[in-house]
Amino acid sequence: MTATPGAVGIVLLYPDLLGTYGDSGNATILAQRLRWRGREAEVVTVLSGDPVPESADVYVVGGGEDLPQALAARQLGAGSGNGPLHRAVEGGAAVLAVCAGLQILGTSFVGPDGTRADGLGLLDCVSVQGRGRRAVGELVVEPDPGLDVPVLTGYENHGGVTTLGPGARPAGRVRSGVGNGDGVDGALHGRIVGTYLHGPVLARNPGLADRLLSSVVGPLEALDDADSDVLRAERLAVAASQASPAGPAGRRRRLLARARR
Template sequence: MNQNSLRLVWVYPDLLSTYGDQGNALVVERRARQRGLDVSRLDVRSDQQIPTSGDIYLVGGGEDRPQRLAAERLRRDGGLNRAVSNGAIVFSVCAGYQILGHEFINDLGQREPGLGLLDVVSTRGEGERCVGDVLGDIDDRLGLPPLTGFENHQGVTHLGPSARPFARVRFGNGNGTGDGTEGAYNDTVFGTYMHGPVMARNPHIADLLLKLALDVNALPPVNDEWYEALRNERITAATQATA
């Protein structure tokens, strides 16, 4: 890619955009423009083909039936898998996270094939729904500050041997397996249960995606005053609620 330009793709906003997840696209776009990048953003609806020439693809959360429809169409389309083969970066949330795995339980109670972009399998939890604020520590190898977000899911996601936990929770449920893991990632594909939207609470994640897409080790600094105020507010509120 041209290091002065960025192609951002928001996948299926008509099916996968709950709890403000489209804010992730807004934040990535804003963070890129603050660095002087020429950003071309494409919102691809579920009746359109997924382009394979994007640099960063964002996939949000959704209800059970829209999740099944999205998975069916993404499998049939094949564009997202081809984009990853071309070196694209993918960041997914909740239902989108489950779709990127090998399989999940759909709204019909059946095992639904995913895209196999992450080595994870999602099942449906038998206990209470995982709802509320989460605070965790992102994998040290990614070099990011603590993770803050909001989860609302019944799913339980089990990581296979090639998937690394995106974070480990201090409090909250994360993947719902009881082992303290939250989300998963490999070299270019990321998944999390965090809404918020997660990029507004954690702008350094957006910066990580930009660095990976640009193949650089650092980005010019920007004013993070607003983001840090939101982060501190949510971390304080969540910490007090669990004290």
């Protein structure tokens, strides 16, 4: 199935495998922001085992657990360098990849049996299993200047650590939270944006949605995003509270430290 001629085609990839954290909503946000501007948009949902159209404008890949992540990677041609998503990117498509999606687009990640699994190689990054506690909580990211968007907020829930190679740059610097595990979050290359931000990320950060869209359709008129601005301010306050020694998370840390003495 392909998008209607004349409409901006948005492909939601494998929500039956990679839909654990509500990331499918990112496709809805992209389409709706185009429709609010009077532009035609169509979301094409591709389930596991279905053929992936190669001529769409934007592809959305979400988060999921280890086994579905590995299945999705194999179906997208991991290790071959010539799968349908590779050809779509070569044709100028934009991609948003979240959490497991970010890891799949890298060169390798940890498979369900704990061993190395091939990724698609569309992003120069490697993901391994972290040795510390799972990263769970609010994530605030100071975006890469090239994105030209406000501070990004979202929710992370992952056990992986991602290291970037020279062929990718981070989506931004972590202000609060964990992200990749080394002070930055995600990966950027061309029209590909990878991140650990859930939320869904585009509902919480409409500027990033417009950045993805404008990369394939050109400049977009501004929209009234006052509601999203209020949500961002609220989430930033929550993240600051969690990071503060006087906040709930800080109080929990002090109590745990006392209990260990």
